[in-house]
Amino acid sequence: MEPERILQILFTLEDGLVIETVVIPCNRDRTTVCVSSQVGCAMNCQFCYTGRMGLRRNLTAGEIVEQAVFARRLLSAEVGSITNVVFMGMGEPLHNIENVMKAADIMVHEQGLHFSPRKVTVSTSGLVPQLRRFLNECNCALAVSLNATTNEVRNWIMPINRKYNLGLLLETLRQELRFKRNYKVLFEYVMLAGINDSTEDAKRLIELVKGIPCKINLISFNPHSGSQFRSTPDAKMIEFRNILAEAGCIVFLRPSRGDDQMAACGQLGKPGETQAPLFRIPAQFQTLLET
Ligand code: SF4
Structure with a gap:
């Protein structure tokens, strides 16, 4: 069955900046609101539209919560009640952890929006110290955008990896999750044709996540204007999924829809004239991306 239409809401903030919130009806029992936490983003992931904007400012906790309140009030009649919140706008x-944890607290508090903590998911590109703090201080769910199986590729497509590399990120999760009962981190893996979707990548991914209670979402990349990347064909995504599943991973194939099914943060926003830089393409991918 075709999913129902995604609803996009634009908010103009008091200072005139604009943020986007997305409501995604997933099925009769689940409707997700995807909230923004900053105007723009400083992380400059090379496949991400929001990253091209650079960071304009952090949102306050009130501005974050208001997105869910507004979506719930205005759209409940149209799409049924909002059941899940994802911080993936x-x-x-x-990078805005104080306000995000305050907002998450209000969302799960019984005198606030009273969502179950398992239904509020905060996504990160891998800020290790903040991730550690989040796992220690907050009961909400965590998603980590992985998107590569080598430091070489991840350093290129997700520059945060130059500061907190794959080994550190995954070892931190391995250690921290030992103390959390019944808790699984969600790994997001946006599949980019010829970049991170080989059989070798699948085998490396299995090794990387060993010992970490987790689920893996394989996400179809949604090319945007100016993007140098292409999406992995469906058949190859299925092949990749099967390799992980046969090794015992909990793995899902997700179309890119802007929600926790899409799971990759930030395909939103409008880059202005000044854009964050694109990095030099590693030599082995130059022919692929320049043809
Ligand atoms: S993918 Fe997420 S962390 Fe990376 S630039 Fe986009 S919004 Fe920022």
Whole structure:
């Protein structure tokens, strides 16, 4: 069955900046609101539209919560009640951790919006110290955008990896999750044709996540204007999924829809005239991306 239409809401903030919130009806029992946590984003992931904007400012906790309140009030009649919240709109949530944790607290508090903590998911590109703090201080769910299986590729497509590399990120999760009962981190893996979708990548991914209680979402890349990347064909995504599943991973194939099914933060926003830089393409991918 075709999913129902995604609803996009634009908010103009008091200072005139604009943020986007997305409401995604997933099925009769689940409707997700995807909230922004910043105007723009400083992380400059090379496949991300929001990243091209650079960071304009952090949102306050009130501005974050208001997106869910507004979506719930205005859209409940149209799409049924909002059941899930994902921090996967504009911005790197853990780069604005104080306000994001305040907002998450209000969302799960019984005198606030009273969502179950398992239904509020904060996504990160891998800010390790903040991630550690989040896992220690907040009961909400965590998603980590992985998107590569080598430091070489991740350093290129997600520059945060130059500061907190794959080994550190995954070892931190391995250690921290030992103390959390019944908790699984969600790994997001946006599949980019010829970049991170080989059989070798699948085998490396299995090794990387070993010992970490997790689920893996394989996400179809949604090319945007000016993007140098292409999406992995469906058949190859299925092949990749099967390799992970046969090794015992919990793995899902997700179309890119802007929600926790899409799971990659930030395909939103409007880059202005000044854009964050694109990095030099590693030599082995130059022919692929320049043809
Ligand atoms: S993918 Fe997320 S963290 Fe990376 S630039 Fe986009 S919004 Fe920021």
